[in-house]
Amino acid sequence: MLVAMLQMVVVAAGGGKWDLLRSNIGVSAMHMQLLNNDRVVIFDLTDFGASNISLPNNRCRDNPKDLALQHDCTAHSVEYNVASNSIRPLFVYSNTWCSSGAAMLDGSLMQTGGFNDGYNTVRVFKPCNDNSCDWQEFSNVLTHRRWYASNHILPDGRQIIFGGRDRFSYEFYPKTSGADLAVELSFLKDTRDPTIENNLYPFVFLNVDGNMFVFTNNRAIMFDYVRRVVVRTYPTIPGGDPRNYPSSGSAVLLPLRISSGAVVAEVLVCGGAPKGSFTSANNGNFVTALNTCGRIRINDPNPQWLMETMPLARVMGDMVLLPNGNVLIINGAAAGTAGWGIARNPVLTPLVYRPNNQAGSRFEAQNATSIPRMYHSNAILLRDGRVLVSGSNPNAYYTFTGVLYPTDLTMQAYSPEYLDPQFAPLRSNIVSPASHSQLGYGQLLTINFTLPQPTINATTLTISIVAPPFTTHSFSMNQRLLLLTTSNVTSLGGSNYQLRVSTPNSKILAPPGYYLLFLVYQQVPSPGIWVQFK
Structure with missing residues (x-):
């Protein structure tokens, strides 16, 4: 039995309420998407052993490419019904490890990439209300392997897919023609740290002029994907520390206020791990995470980063846009980086960031949870205004004993203060x-x-x-x-x-x-x- 001193990071708090919805959803929530029927598709990787929920009707997954369990009768994806607080197991075949996706025009989740037999795969989940829907999979349709890539919906309804491990390109899906192949983007290669690849899961946002804002490592560009040119290069974020996986800060495009005038577009990047943290953590030295956020008006004539200090240092946090325009910063750790077993000191206290307040008075700590949400955890907004929180598995397999942070299969709802009676x-x-x-x-x-x-x-x-x-x-x-x-x-x-x-x-x-x-x-x-x- 591994014995260690654990530090839980909790501070004096404002509002908000935590409720335990389910003690076991069967899978660790590595990926989540809310669909337009108020059901949430949740899934994990597929090839590191059994999950804690069986496939129905004696169904099994027989995959000769699986690295751990080629005959597997457990589900690695579930559908959560918000209204009934119930779980339905789903069948996914190819490996969804560290994949990407977005919801399409018709409301279906189109999901891309992964590892091994999932590298070039596209998966589609079309929502239904009669429990008849399941994953559909299409192999070998992506031009390049997409593992740790990022996706965004475009004005024409397609997805643009940026990067991935050892892939310094972008491509589109669905394909519009035989010539619609991957295009190299040197920025993705130039920002790579070859020892730890701090340019994975790029932060990408569609700008109000139709171009793409792309942030990797500690740098950002504005990219015209139609003409295939970089139209603007931004200053390096002050301090120069990396913010993308495995340093794993988070980022949002702040709310766009639509009025008769020009729409101001601002990006907020928060948390992460200082340069060298990944190597240090693998050597047993867990460096304190970053406590800074960078905010930038991406269309200003001379855009500059405004740096702000959070009340708590945080790596592997999630940033959720709330309906009132505030940003919830939740989950994560105060030391180390993303990866199996290389983070310490869970941050149990969410923060609310109020972008319209004056600088210096934008952060407020909220009521804390008692459940650590470490590597491979998630948070999403629900239609009723609550935030669904699940996941946490810093282990290669589902491991519940003998480790510092066991695999967690619980599901919680965080109710922001605006839901208080x-x-x-x-x-x-x-x-x-x-x-x-x-x-x-x-x-x-x-x-x-x-x-x-x-x-x-x-x-x-x-x-x-x-x-x-x-x-x-x-x-x-x-x-x-x-x-x-x-x-x-x-x-x-x-x-x-x-x-x-x-x-x-x-x-x-x-x-x-x-x-x-x-x-x-x-x-x-x-x-x-x-x-x-x-």
């Missing part, structure tokens, strides 16, 4: 449009809602639309939040109100697909509804 009088409910309505671009949308207030302050009311991301390894791919300008808020009598809002006017601002739409009053969001932009 004291804020119920500020919580609205959208009456129309109906969920799953299709919306056009540049449309004046009428929203009817209820709010238990005799009068309301319309200046504190906003509409936010959120693209649910594909989340893995501390990066939420395709995460995007737009704040829409409201007008003509009128009372319909009693607690009934109506407003009008202008939808985004281009597919560059809101690539096609399903979004969650929330009405936010005085920072308190309604339950979301699903809308589809086509």
Whole structure:
């Protein structure tokens, strides 16, 4: 039995509430995606032994390329039903280890790459409500091997896939023609540390001009993927420390406020591990993680990084855009790096980052959990405003005893402070449009809602639309939040109100697909509804 002194990092906290949803979901949540039927697809790698949940109907997976268990009757993917708090095992064949993906126009999850027989594979999961859907897999369709790559939805509905281990290129899927092959991008090679590859899982965001912001290691570019040219090179993030896997900070595109003027696009990069931490950790020296965030206006004439200090150092954290425009920073460790067994000191306290506050007063610590969420853990926003948290397996196999941080198969919900009962009088409910309505671009949308207030302050009311991301390894791919300008808020009598809002006017601002739409009053969001932009 391994015996060690554990340090749990907890600080004085603000709000928020933790609930244990399930003590065992059967698989470790290496990857998660919320679908438009309020079910979450969760999966792990496939070829390092059995999971803790069996496949149904005596089904087994027979894969001669599996490295550990070629005849395997356990599931390595599950579907979580939010409404019923239930788990359904799914069948995935090829190895999904450290893969990537995003949700498509029709609401299906299209998922790419992995390891071994998964290198060039594409997998599709189309949501259903009758428990009949399962993974579909298409082998040898990616041009290059994609392992630790990053994906993003484009305005034309395709995904662009950047990088991966030993792959300094990008490609598109679905393919549009036989000539739609991989294209080399020297920036991905130039930012590689050959000893530890701190350019894996690049941070990529679609800019408001249609170009791609790409951050790897400690540097960033703006890339025109249509003309295949770098249109801007940004300063190195101050301090020069790496932020991508395995140094594993996290990043978000801050909420885009859509108004009549120019849309300001800002990227926030937080946490990570100092240069050399991976090597030090493998030698038994667990270096304190970074406690800094860099924030940059990516379209400024002379963009510069604004550095801020978090109350807690954090590596392997997840950053979740909340409906009210704040950022939740959750999970991770205070020392070491990403990888099997090379991090220490779980950070149990989430932080809320309020981007509209003055610098120096943007962070607030929240109530802590009691469950460490280390390597291979995840967090995603749900339609009811809670954050689903699961995963943590810093071991090569499912290992529950004799290790410092056992494999964790629990699932929790973190309820941000805005769900506290004291804020119920500020919580609205959208009456129309109906969920799953299709919306056009540049449309004046009428929203009817209820709010238990005799009068309301319309200046504190906003509409936010959120693209649910594909989340893995501390990066939420395709995460995007737009704040829409409201007008003509009128009372319909009693607690009934109506407003009008202008939808985004281009597919560059809101690539096609399903979004969650929330009405936010005085920072308190309604339950979301699903809308589809086509």
